[in-house]
Amino acid sequence: MLVESIGFGAVVGGVLLAQSMAGKKGKTDRDKIEEVFENVYFSVRKGSGKDSYDEFPKFLNEGEWEHGHSYVYQLPKGIPFSASEKIRPAIEDALNKPVAMEWSGRLHIKVSKIRIPENVQYNCIEGKKWNVHLGLSPFGDKFIDFDKYPHMIVGGMTRKGKTVLLKSITTSLCLQNGELAQFYMLDLKGGLEFNSYANLKQVKGIADDVNSSLQILEQLNHDLDKWMENFKEQRYSNVVESGVSRRVFIIVDEGAELAKTPSTPREDKKKMDRCQAILSRIARIGGALGYRLIFCTQYPTGDTLPRQIKQNADTKVCFALPTEIASRVVLDEVGAEQLPRIPGRAILRTDETTTIQVPYDNDFTQYLKEWEREQHREESQTDGRDTKEPRQAPVHDKKPNSEASPFRY
Numbered sequence: 001m002l003v004e005s006i007g008f009g010a011v012v013g014g015v016l017l018a019q020s021m022a023g024k025k026g027k028t029d030r031d032k033i034e035e036v037f038e039n040v041y042f043s044v045r046k047g048s049g050k051d052s053y054d055e056f057p058k059f060l061n062e063g064e065w066e067h068g069h070s071y072v073y074q075l076p077k078g079i080p081f082s083a084s085e086k087i088r089p090a091i092e093d094a095l096n097k098p099v100a101m102e103w104s105g106r107l108h109i110k111v112s113k114i115r116i117p118e119n120v121q122y123n124c125i126e127g128k129k130w131n132v133h134l135g136l137s138p139f140g141d142k143f144i145d146f147d148k149y150p151h152m153i154v155g156g157m158t159r160k161g162k163t164v165l166l167k168s169i170t171t172s173l174c175l176q177n178g179e180l181a182q183f184y185m186l187d188l189k190g191g192l193e194f195n196s197y198a199n200l201k202q203v204k205g206i207a208d209d210v211n212s213s214l215q216i217l218e219q220l221n222h223d224l225d226k227w228m229e230n231f232k233e234q235r236y237s238n239v240v241e242s243g244v245s246r247r248v249f250i251i252v253d254e255g256a257e258l259a260k261t262p263s264t265p266r267e268d269k270k271k272m273d274r275c276q277a278i279l280s281r282i283a284r285i286g287g288a289l290g291y292r293l294i295f296c297t298q299y300p301t302g303d304t305l306p307r308q309i310k311q312n313a314d315t316k317v318c319f320a321l322p323t324e325i326a327s328r329v330v331l332d333e334v335g336a337e338q339l340p341r342i343p344g345r346a347i348l349r350t351d352e353t354t355t356i357q358v359p360y361d362n363d364f365t366q367y368l369k370e371w372e373r374e375q376h377r378e379e380s381q382t383d384g385r386d387t388k389e390p391r392q393a394p395v396h397d398k399k400p401n402s403e404a405s406p407f408r409y
């Protein structure tokens, strides 16, 4: 099987492809796709000796979809769908059009004729529950379901739109799950970015430095233990099957502020290590218990992006980065270094990889007025209840039960 050689083949193939394309005109997109298959040896070797031959994907049919054309192939047995993602950039280059790979027992190569705009206005596109709109791609609107992919890492150079993405996600989560979403924000860029969210009912804690981050994280770590005990007792293996409806989002912006450097004072080093250890634990076991981590950094390295967080984050959103190495740290592949330097333009990687334009608004909190605490207090006082929430992370003094809502600890 030659699938293993795709990486190398893709480089050689890129050159061959460029050479063979030059001077030949009138090729259809299908011709070009199949030429890429050949040039990168997207095939399995059959037979032996003189009788051996390469089996390539078999063309089945083609047709239109909403924003373009699609080509359907039967993959030879032995080539997994995931391998087709590796040759997607070569096909995109050959066609000079956005391409997405989809699987339905067959490989669908979707070619789009859409170029995404440089600005997409946030307009509260409604997903369902924890399925949240992330941006517009050449293949339509892209959503991410936090119950399917609990944790997310976000990377990208300064001023490319990481914080705007976090605000867009937070706003959508509040709009879709006003009573059930909880947020803890480690706003380590001076505490300014999420200041305007501090008064929202869903925001249970905001930290703006290492000390306050550690305080919140220790509390969350303690909560994790309680929920774990409770789940064990009730024999639940996952929050989705447990009927527990609250989800706790921990948003870290900027993660590099929790990574020690040689000049960090000794006492702070310990605190930073502890913060990273708890965040890693949340990434490792929190997903099943309803905890969702969104970890954001502009300096992706092995130190700033702890390995366990990266390994457990199935969603990667990567804005432009300066080098291939940085791109690999976030995405496990190159690409972010080639993104156009447009604020809000990012690569979204889950099972598939696509480029998105993140929606923008200069004031996301305008959509969340109904969740401001004063408003809630007035409403609740009229019906005789006081739902004022403390700004600090709540302390659990009793074991949560499986029915527990976020407001019934």
Ligand SMILES: Nc1ncnc2c1ncn2[C@@H]1O[C@H](COP(=O)(O)OP(=O)(O)OP(=O)(O)O)[C@@H](O)[C@H]1O
Pocket: 118, 119, 120, 156, 157, 158, 159, 160, 161, 162, 163, 164, 165, 189, 298, 343, 344, 345, 357, 358, 359, 360
């Ligand atoms: N999706 C977007 N669409 C249009 N413009 C955007 C978008 N995202 C960000 N911008 C523009 O870029 C600016 C910087 O965005 P943001 O604060 O999100 O960057 P950042 O990546 O968090 O930067 P830093 O790492 O320096 O904090 C915004 O103030 C806005 O003008």
